[in-house]
Amino acid sequence: MTDTSWRQTSSMLKTRRPAPRVLQIAICNPPFNLLNGDVLDQLAATLRSLTAHDTGAVILGSDLPDIYISHYDVGEIADLGDLIPHPALSPPAALLRGALHLESLLSLIGLRWLVRKSPLGGMSNLNSYHECTALLRSVPQVTIAMINGRAFGGGCELALACDLRIMVDTPAEGIAGAGQAIRGSGIGQPEITLGLIPGGGGTQMLTRNLGPAKAIEICLEKPLLRAAEALQLGLVTRLVPARDLLQTTLDMAIKLSKRSPAAVAAIKDCVHIGASSSLFAGMQREKAHFAVCAMQPEAQVAMHKYLDGIDGILGSQGGLEAFEDLDEGIFSDLTPGSAAAASSAAATAATAKPKSL
Amino acid sequence: MTDTSWRQTSSMLKTRRPAPRVLQIAICNPPFNLLNGDVLDQLAATLRSLTAHDTGAVILGSDLPDIYISHYDVGEIADLGDLIPHPALSPPAALLRGALHLESLLSLIGLRWLVRKSPLGGMSNLNSYHECTALLRSVPQVTIAMINGRAFGGGCELALACDLRIMVDTPAEGIAGAGQAIRGSGIGQPEITLGLIPGGGGTQMLTRNLGPAKAIEICLEKPLLRAAEALQLGLVTRLVPARDLLQTTLDMAIKLSKRSPAAVAAIKDCVHIGASSSLFAGMQREKAHFAVCAMQPEAQVAMHKYLDGIDGILGSQGGLEAFEDLDEGIFSDLTPGSAAAASSAAATAATAKPKSL
Amino acid sequence: MTDTSWRQTSSMLKTRRPAPRVLQIAICNPPFNLLNGDVLDQLAATLRSLTAHDTGAVILGSDLPDIYISHYDVGEIADLGDLIPHPALSPPAALLRGALHLESLLSLIGLRWLVRKSPLGGMSNLNSYHECTALLRSVPQVTIAMINGRAFGGGCELALACDLRIMVDTPAEGIAGAGQAIRGSGIGQPEITLGLIPGGGGTQMLTRNLGPAKAIEICLEKPLLRAAEALQLGLVTRLVPARDLLQTTLDMAIKLSKRSPAAVAAIKDCVHIGASSSLFAGMQREKAHFAVCAMQPEAQVAMHKYLDGIDGILGSQGGLEAFEDLDEGIFSDLTPGSAAAASSAAATAATAKPKSL
Structure with missing residues (x-):
């Protein structure tokens, strides 16, 4: 069950099986690999299709050479504003919590397609994000984020939902090459710079990993972390040179695919x-x-x-x-x-x- | 709305506005800047008076040159002993929890002034402490502790309730100056040396930030931390020389005061x-x-x-x-x-x- | 109440009192110091026999020269398989949770001796483990694990249930001596290599101390930690040379035995x-x-x-x-x-x- 050639599994995902019981997924939304509701739905569908028999480890990577996931599609987030009739009116958190619950229920009985077309569509995207990360945290496969470049906002949160994170050690400044320049790497939650907060679990995963002091510092004051800082904080498991990224990740995936x-x-x-x-x-x-x-x-x-x-x-x-x-x-x-x-x-x-x- | 001259806002607090939407508070209880019920009530009142429109960041500092807060007033704590008719009798935690709840309720209907005059007054101080730190954790302003010297016991806990902590790098030994000697800096929870435990949230903030192993080590075995140790543990956000303390804190406050x-x-x-x-x-x-x-x-x-x-x-x-x-x-x-x-x-x-x- | 000579307190425990109010326990199950239900029952009984008056600190060590606790007795764990009539049938977690509750109740009314003889005996061992570590976390004595060598699986978990951990700095490779070779030291949770998970609280103590990312990395991918890595992660409090281990631990126990x-x-x-x-x-x-x-x-x-x-x-x-x-x-x-x-x-x-x- 090894097949090293890529298949376009769905509109925004490619997959291949570089080793038995190892599935490699590449997110493919050029030019900046923005995350959006479609990517998340396709990712969730792929994860749900796996069994413990056929797959022991999943590598979650990017199809672009030097970008993991730039961030979540800000246009989709801005659409949440359509829900309110006047900018001075903003519903309280309790009401929105109710709306999110309602959307979850409608989705459970198969009506998400309908909600997506309504002004509540933004709620569907939020719930999709959380369903997808909950899957990453609960599937019997070991999930490894292979982070080949910047991973901000939703990209950082998707990586934090995986079990392990192998990141490229490209400096934040990038590498000016003779032929092909390589973009800088980095990870973090810059939502605050647009008046937002992490919405895909970032506040929860940062606090549970680093404690409230560091989580607040990162979310409020230090939105961009260099790869070396992320390693030192323990947010990424290992840092490797770009040329070793795939092999290191694959070796780990093969070893861990044999775990029970x-x-x-x-x-x-x-x-x-x-x-x-x-x-x-x-x-x-x-x-x-x-x-x-x-x-x-x-x-x-x-x-x-x-x-x-x-x-x-x-x-x-x-x-x-x-x-x-x-x-x-x-x-x-x-x-x-x-x-x-x-x-x-x-x-x-x-x-x-x-x-x- | 910038006014760089200090106002004595209340008996133990000075305030000024060094930049638009930035409020600087200096706790002023010489000679040792002990924390007590009055300081906490005045601090809570000041925080409650702010709006998101007028203030985006609060700097919580000290009016003394080389002491942040020595610790909580031990005399007030010792008064808790007055509650018990005989030293051999000590009420169980469950009963005291009930008394603390009762005090909270009486305070809610405006009767704290009455409780303060009763033997239950110590309960009021404890509840005041927790109301004040809960405010620091919930106000829409970014709160920054500017720690210019030792911060033990209640002083450590007050700093931990702020969002960020900038601390002076004065060594624990102090600096013997030709003119004016500077007292050593340090932070920690030395309550155990008097048979006490942290009472203003120290056990909770340490455990949630560092985990149970480090929290127990600090509370039981290592009551005094040097500034460099606190930085390494992540308990303080940044360490700066004394001469840069105000400017560094102010720069950060100005930047963060613009956050939503x-x-x-x-x-x-x-x-x-x-x-x-x-x-x-x-x-x-x-x-x-x-x-x-x-x-x-x-x-x-x-x-x-x-x-x-x-x-x-x-x-x-x-x-x-x-x-x-x-x-x-x-x-x-x-x-x-x-x-x-x-x-x-x-x-x-x-x-x-x-x-x- | 100082008595520096060892007493065989029970079949698998030796104790002595090297200083007033300090109790030193040595686990004694040669040749590999495997943990099992008997060791845990005897340890729990010893802890229950202490009072705040007679004992302020407990040192939990090993009777072997270079092994702390190799791990839990795998034979006892394998016996859990006897509960299932056919290898293809495995009861769901919810059912086993019920069985564990039932065993706890039977134990409360004094019937554990009976359960131990039944096929549910494995449940007794699991509950014993958790009762023993809960005791270590709740007794009014300061508990210090004195880790003189490898501490894997159940040994790591027992050490993590103590308040403080002093560990020998022997390298993982051991020391090839002219006379007596010394076995390598190390700590960690290698259960996954046998298809198991930590069962004595390892997942809980690791996550609460280090956060989910590090806990998953350790449990899934990095089952063996060197002493220096454990120190750097904060899992052990201090690392000392073998010749200083007892004195350092004793000094700390004496100091802390005077705490309230x-x-x-x-x-x-x-x-x-x-x-x-x-x-x-x-x-x-x-x-x-x-x-x-x-x-x-x-x-x-x-x-x-x-x-x-x-x-x-x-x-x-x-x-x-x-x-x-x-x-x-x-x-x-x-x-x-x-x-x-x-x-x-x-x-x-x-x-x-x-x-x-």
Whole structure:
């Protein structure tokens, strides 16, 4: 199931499969790769079409050479103003919250196409954005943003909704080339400069990652972050030269595509949903997920394989090389229904329990 | 509305207006600038008197040369002991929580002056503290703590309730001068050394900014932080030499005073209230705030101005200079009701929508 | 009450009292110090037996020279698979959450011994783990993990449940000695390599300390952290050479054992429970705890002693040395019922209030 040639999956997305169980998506909305309702709907549809069997990791990149996503389409945002009959009248947040809920309900019963044509269309775009990022945070695939250039506003938020972020180390000033100049890279939430705020989860992801002090500083005072600043803050996972961006991301995707989909989904749920509730509720959530994962055939096979070799691993006198083997894959092909998993699971079920340490 | 001379606004506060829409407050309780119930009440009254029209940024400083706020008045805290008839009897937290709620209710119907004279007066001070910091976190003005020296206990908590913190880089050892010695700077929560805990939100702001591990370390084991440590932890936004403190803070205040008050208040609410609830609830909150901000006349004007120039900004081959102009102000005079805003809003309302990208 | 010789307190725990009010626990499950249900039950029983009078600080270490806790006993985890009749059937998380609740209830009425013998025994182990870490987070003693080597999986989670973590700086590669080789150190959550997730609170403590981005990176992609990385992330409080580990930990335990137990418990509750709820609820919680602490006789004595010397401390022209004395102990013997506290409290109660500043 590897196919390295690109397919135009929908009007604004290209996809390919550079390795088994790895899907690479390229957002394609030239010339500036603005995000909009259509891109989000197509992205959500693509994510929904995946199964844990066929895909273990998703790379979310750009089709442009030096721009990830410039930002969300400001024209679509400005259209929200059409909802109000006079500029002096602005509905209160509570009313808009109601309208957003209503749009969600109408969308649930399949009427979003109708709302899109009404003055409430802007609400549909907002809800689409949040449905798409919620999907990125909940699918059993590891999602990796491959950030090849600037990612502002909605682009920053889309990257923050992924599990990991590999970013190009191009300086903010860009690179003036003899042949082809490369645009500067950067990430951040410049909405405040137009009187807006982040609307795709930026305030929430920044605060939950960096705390309120840094989140307010970034949203109010420091709208543009250089790649190196983002790395230092922990907003991007790794910084690499442009020429290594694809290979580094692909290597990581291949390694992580072998993780157990049940465990990947459980970790994402514990982190995003569990840890955003009370400590007690979060702990309860983790415990139940843990038990489910431990009961999966793939995990049972891996644990018994580990128990067979445990004395060699834990007893070795040296360093942590034995553990590093774990990470690199000796037990890690947890692809559901893989031949190894299926046969060993059957064997395990047949034999009694020889595993107590 | 600029008036660079100081006014004694109330017994313990001086104020001046060093630039349009910027209010500078100096806390004035010599010799050690202890915080107490009166300072907090006067500060709350001053904050409540501001409007989004007249003030966009508030600088919260000290009237003393080398002390920000030494700490909260320990005498007032010790008075809480008067509530208990015998030292062996100490009411449980649940009972005190009830008393604090009761005081809040009495205060709401205007009876705080009465409570202040009763043995429950200490409860009034505690509630005053929390009302004041809640105001700092919710007013539509950007609030900047200008920390010119030590800020311990209640002083640290007051600074943490502001949106941004500019701190002097004086070393903890102070500077032994030929003429005038300068006292050492530092920040932190030394309450534990007297058997107390932070009472003005310190445990909450530290945990939400740094996580439980660092918060416990600071509250239990490391009560005094040097300015450089605070910067490294992200508790202060910037460190500057004493001679640059006022100008740096003022420059930042002037720049940020032009941000849209609606957007400033929305960001503060999303960060403090939204991100302290579940991820789903926080996202809903942000979405509704975003829609409200996008409907403001000032934002509509700024967005259409941006759309007019978008090709130049996004298409430039170089670095992010075009974006930096955004931050520095080409669209950023979002003062509500400013002449530009009013006229353009009217124009926008009159014309049809030429903005779809 | 100092007794530097070790006692075998229970089958898998040794304890000693290297200083007054300091208890040192060594987990003793050779050869690899695996954590299991018995260790956790014995640890919980030991913690429950302590009082604020006899113990102010607990050091949680290992009996092995170069291993803290290798990880949780994988055999016990694999046994969870016995619950399912066929590997293709795996109960949903909601059902397991119910089973975990049921086990908690049965345990409350003293029936855990019975559950342990049933196929639900794995549920008991999970609940034991969480009861033990909840104890570590709530006891009025300061808890310090003394990490002398690798601490993976359950070992990492147990350390994260302590208030502070002092870790050995042995490199991950270990030290090849002429006589005795030393195994490499490291910390982290490698559960994903076996298709599992952290089950003892790892996802919760990592996210609350580091935010979702780093937590997902660690749980999914970077299962093994070097000691230096853990220090840089703030997951361990301090890194020391192996030969200094015990003395550094002991010095810290002795200093912190003099903190007020009421204040220690209050800070832990505000940080873990308060800051995992809404900002408003967390603030209410802190306020009430603050008032309770301020009413304790020990705190009243300390505050009045401080007020007597306040002019010297706050008025000194130099640095923060006076404050550092505070930290080092001039007011800090807050041992409940200490002779000084008792007599001064009586004196305070007898005299009128001479303390208003």
